[in-house]
Each structure stands twice: as C-alpha cells, then as structure tokens.
Amino acid sequence: xxxxxxxxxxxxxxxxxxxxxxxxxxxxxxxxxxxxxxxxxxxxxxxxxxxxxxxxxxxxxxxxxxxxxxxxxxxxxxxxxxxxxxxxxxxxxxxxxxxxxxxxxxxxxxxxx
Amino acid sequence: xxxxxxxxxxxxxxxxxxxxxxxxxxxxxxxxxxxxxxxxxxxxxxxxxxxxxxxxxxxxxxxxxxxxxxxxxxxxxxxxxxxxxxxxxxxxxxxxxxxxxxxxxxxxxxxxx
DNA sequence: TTTATTTGCAACCGAATGGTTTCTTGTCTT
DNA sequence: AAGACAAGAAACCATTCGGTTGCAAATAAA
Numbered sequence: 001x002x003x004x005x006x007x008x009x010x011x012x013x014x015x016x017x018x019x020x021x022x023x024x025x026x027x028x029x030x031x032x033x034x035x036x037x038x039x040x041x042x043x044x045x046x047x048x049x050x051x052x053x054x055x056x057x058x059x060x061x062x063x064x065x066x067x068x069x070x071x072x073x074x075x076x077x078x079x080x081x082x083x084x085x086x087x088x089x090x091x092x093x094x095x096x097x098x099x100x101x102x103x104x105x106x107x108x109x110x111x112x113x
Numbered sequence: 114x115x116x117x118x119x120x121x122x123x124x125x126x127x128x129x130x131x132x133x134x135x136x137x138x139x140x141x142x143x144x145x146x147x148x149x150x151x152x153x154x155x156x157x158x159x160x161x162x163x164x165x166x167x168x169x170x171x172x173x174x175x176x177x178x179x180x181x182x183x184x185x186x187x188x189x190x191x192x193x194x195x196x197x198x199x200x201x202x203x204x205x206x207x208x209x210x211x212x213x214x215x216x217x218x219x220x221x222x223x224x225x226x
Numbered sequence: 227t228t229t230a231t232t233t234g235c236a237a238c239c240g241a242a243t244g245g246t247t248t249c250t251t252g253t254c255t256t
Numbered sequence: 257a258a259g260a261c262a263a264g265a266a267a268c269c270a271t272t273c274g275g276t277t278g279c280a281a282a283t284a285a286a
Contacts, residue, residue: 001244002272003126011124012274013116016193023200024207029233042275044234049273063232063283071201077194080129081187087136088184094137114274115242125244142263155245157264162243176253176262 004052006076014038015046019055019069026059026068117165119189127151128159132168132182139172139181 009015018032029047033040047067050056055073059066122128131145142160146153160180163169168186172179 003124007120007123007126007129010120011116013120014274016120020197020200023197024204030231038274039276040233041235041277045274048234065233069201074194074197077190081190084133084136084187087133088182091137127244143261151244152246153263154247154265158244161264178263 004049006053006055006073007080009050009053009055010077012046014043015050018043018046018050022056022067022069023071026066028064028066032067117162119166119168119186120193122163122166122168123190125159127156128163131156131159131163135169135180135182136184139179141177141179143177145180 009019014036017035021027021032021035029040029044032047033043036043047056051058051067053073055070056067057070059068122132127149130148134140134145134148142153142157145160146156149156160169164171164180166186168183169180170183172181
C-alpha cells in the first residue's frame, strides 16, 4: 500500500538528511543534490514524496524553485511519541501500584505476627 | 538497501500499533495478532524486523514467547528530533539577527536626518 | 533569437516490503 | 504416547522503493 506520511518520509536516511539541510534555509533541488552522491532526479523524487506528505512547500523564483520545510508537520511525530510515552508511564504506574500492594500485604502479614 | 533501524520500524502503521500495544505490557505473537486483520505469520515478520532493530526482546515461557519493548531504543528518535530542533532554532536566531541589523540600520538612518 | 540552465516527468530496473500459504519444530495436555 | 497448540522458516506474489537514463517545458542569458 502506498503510504505518504511523515513516518514514511523519515524512513529514508537521504530524506532525513534533506530535512536537516532545509531546517536552516530553503534550497533548490540542484543545491540539495550537490550534497549527495545521487542524481538530481533521484533528489527530485524524494522531494516529490516529501511534498505529497505535506512536509515541503515550494516557492518559485524564476526558473528556480526553493523548497522549504513545513515544520509543523514534524509535530505529528512528537504527538505520536507523546502517546507512546503516556502508555509507558501508565505501565510504570501499574508497577508502582503492584509494589504498593505487595508492601501493604507485607505489612498486614507483619502485623499478624 | 536493507535498512534495519528505528525509523524503518516506525514507517509501518501496523508496527507503530504493535509498539503502542507492547508499551503497556509484554505479549505473545498470537496475542498481538489478535489485534490485527493479518495472519500471525505476518505479525511474526514484523516482530522479526523489530527484534533485528533491537527494539524488541524476547522472554520464553514454555512454548510461549513474550516480546517486550526495549524502550531505550526509542530515544534514538528523540535524539534525531533534538538535532532537528536545534537547527530550526538556529534559523530563527539568524532571523532575529537580521531583524536586529535592520533595526540598527534604521536607527542610524534616523540619526542622519 | 538562439543557447544554456533548472526542473519535473516517464520508463525502466533490481531489490525490499508486506502479505499469504505450507511445513517443521518444540512444548503442553490428555 | 498422541494430539493440540505456539511459534518460526521458507517459498511465493504483487507492489513499492530508490535509483538510473532520457526527454520536454519553462525561464534566463548570450
């Protein structure tokens, strides 16, 4: 199945590098391609996927197209991570509860001695 | 190219769901598969990838195998995001600097009037 | 108005992905 | 000891991925 989301974008190391590149300033496809050992067209395909995932916006200046990051899109990862952290925290709460119960049981037992 | 890292794991929605499932408690492949509309074997393949990515550990109890999350592995995402956020912050610093320079220029001009 | 530059698109290719079905192995149950 | 259950492995399949080369369109520069 064709998946076009931020997680899909992050899955490729070249795309992660492109994200870091564009984090500081907008760049043209040619400028981006200069940083890698792949053809400009390959970079173009990465750009297309990233645009379809709404992570990139374009800004045409003459024949050049400057691509810039839609940084809000990155928040989706944060949101997912928050969800994850919350569940992990809940697990530890349960663990704490178990420990507390054990402690209580132990005290009850002690009092019976 | 075969990539076996946490970003690759996150790329698939079923695997993300498995992560959230295992965030609260360890589970067997069968138990995990019950939550999805795919075969146990398909789940098994997801588990294998996640184990190879060092995100899952196993704990055999008789004929059952409980898989549990290696939560530290998730920190790699956080680390990458930190990197990203730092670069974005730098961009805004530069912008602030530009604005400050403009303001200074304006003041100099004003003083010439 | 040619010519060069920047970009995107299409077709192709080998490898990886996500699923299936079938089979084997190991461990409980009875 | 025999049958049921849990899990992994292998072979297969259609689709996607990440790359390539070649080409067309638009804009800039000569």
